[in-house]
Amino acid sequence: MSGGPRFKLDHGAEIPAIGLGTWQSKAGEVEAAVAYAIKEAGYRAIDCAWAYGNEKEVGEGIRASGVPRSDIFITSKLWGTWHSRVEECLDQTLANLGTDYLDLYLVHWPVPLNPKGNHPVFPTLSSGKRDVDHDWLLKDTWKQMEAVLKKGKVKSIGVSNFSESKLNEILPTAEIIPAVNQLEIHIYNPQHKLVAFNKSKGIVTQAYSPLGSTNSPLLADEIAVEIAKKHSLQPADVLLGYLIAKGIVVLPKSVTPARIASNFTGALAGAEKLDTLDIEKLDGLAANGKQKRFITPPWPVELGFEHWPPLPQ
Numbered sequence: 001m002s003g004g005p006r007f008k009l010d011h012g013a014e015i016p017a018i019g020l021g022t023w024q025s026k027a028g029e030v031e032a033a034v035a036y037a038i039k040e041a042g043y044r045a046i047d048c049a050w051a052y053g054n055e056k057e058v059g060e061g062i063r064a065s066g067v068p069r070s071d072i073f074i075t076s077k078l079w080g081t082w083h084s085r086v087e088e089c090l091d092q093t094l095a096n097l098g099t100d101y102l103d104l105y106l107v108h109w110p111v112p113l114n115p116k117g118n119h120p121v122f123p124t125l126s127s128g129k130r131d132v133d134h135d136w137l138l139k140d141t142w143k144q145m146e147a148v149l150k151k152g153k154v155k156s157i158g159v160s161n162f163s164e165s166k167l168n169e170i171l172p173t174a175e176i177i178p179a180v181n182q183l184e185i186h187i188y189n190p191q192h193k194l195v196a197f198n199k200s201k202g203i204v205t206q207a208y209s210p211l212g213s214t215n216s217p218l219l220a221d222e223i224a225v226e227i228a229k230k231h232s233l234q235p236a237d238v239l240l241g242y243l244i245a246k247g248i249v250v251l252p253k254s255v256t257p258a259r260i261a262s263n264f265t266g267a268l269a270g271a272e273k274l275d276t277l278d279i280e281k282l283d284g285l286a287a288n289g290k291q292k293r294f295i296t297p298p299w300p301v302e303l304g305f306e307h308w309p310p311l312p313q
């Protein structure tokens with residue numbers, strides 16, 4: 001099976017420490033990227049979402065790899081307009097991907113959106129603000145997540161973009177603890193406290209945008225470059241290896257074959273070569289003036305995160 005190192009989830013399943021991201025991977029590019037990642041570069045995990053609009057092509061890429069479905073860890077995510085209809089959104093995702101189960105299903109954001117609004121993905125009010133369903137409770141979304149798990153349609157369930165306060169909206173009534181919390185985590189937004197909170201609850205942290213997303217300044221960070229030079233690594237290897245060394249799953253996205261391959265081998269090399277001092281230096285960057293988030297959609301509700309921009313007026 002391989003696919004690199006794996007981390008244990010609380011209920012005993014295992015999750016590959018490296019997965020390929022697919023957000024903003026375009027039609028005409030993503031099938032080849034996914035097939036290459038699995039067949040040539042050694043990936044065994046793919047991170048998808050209903051909202052990315054490219055799940056059909058991702059599924060084609062998985063099949064084109066020739067690697068059996070059972071060897072691949074597929075994650076997808078429930079979008080906000082579906083919080084009150086979890087199984088329906090999941091069924092669309094399963095049909096899109098051409099599979100009858102997911103390895104991991106996540107609540108994409110802790111923000112239920114109006115299912116009868118003016119747009120199926122991003123409903124808005126006349127003010128232009130996103131149309132949030134303020135009457136729907138996250139604990140009821142979670143009940144439905146538990147139901148699809150019990151039905152066998154998904155092997156693990158988790159959340160994404162949940163702060164400690166949002167986790168506390170579901171934990172008291174949860175029968176099943178989220179296996180994973182997928183968050184924006186990288187050297188400029190390490191969220192040390194939230195990662196520790198996840199750990200205290202047995203929740204594995206996954207890092208999205210681990211390279212700093214599109215046009216990232218992280219790859220040129222002085223300290224990351226210095227550590228890369230010291231170990232004959234690329235800066236991307238340092239950014240990814242740093243997270244894996246801390247027990248955090250990384251989800252680098254690329255549609256460029258050379259980067260898909262080097263992110264996989266480089267992440268492993270980085271995790272092996274970085275020493276305690278390197279990790280300490282990288283851990284301290286955000287607190288020393290480099291704190292920055294790259295993914296801050298204009299949700300008109302408090303998410304409870306540190307370092308989140310003011311809500312839209």
Ligand SMILES: NC(=O)C1=CN([C@@H]2O[C@H](COP(=O)(O)OP(=O)(O)OC[C@H]3O[C@@H](n4cnc5c(N)ncnc54)[C@H](OP(=O)(O)O)[C@@H]3O)[C@@H](O)[C@H]2O)C=CC1
Binds near residue numbers: 020160161253255259
């Ligand atoms: N749960 C959530 O809300 C979110 C989840 N995610 C998930 O996490 C994944 C990763 O996050 P994402 O925001 O895409 O950002 P990443 O940090 O993975 O960065 C992706 C960008 O970096 C480029 N890149 C990739 N590898 C290298 C490299 N070795 N050297 C230089 N540039 C490189 C890619 O370009 P190119 O493709 O052209 O090679 C792309 O522009 C997403 O694809 C998605 O699956 C992301 C955001 C939010």
Ligand SMILES: O=C[C@H](O)[C@@H](O)[C@@H](O)[C@H](O)C(=O)O
Binds near residue numbers: 297
């Ligand atoms: O997973 C990727 C991100 O969460 C992305 O789906 C959102 O940031 C979305 O573009 C939004 O504007 O809300």
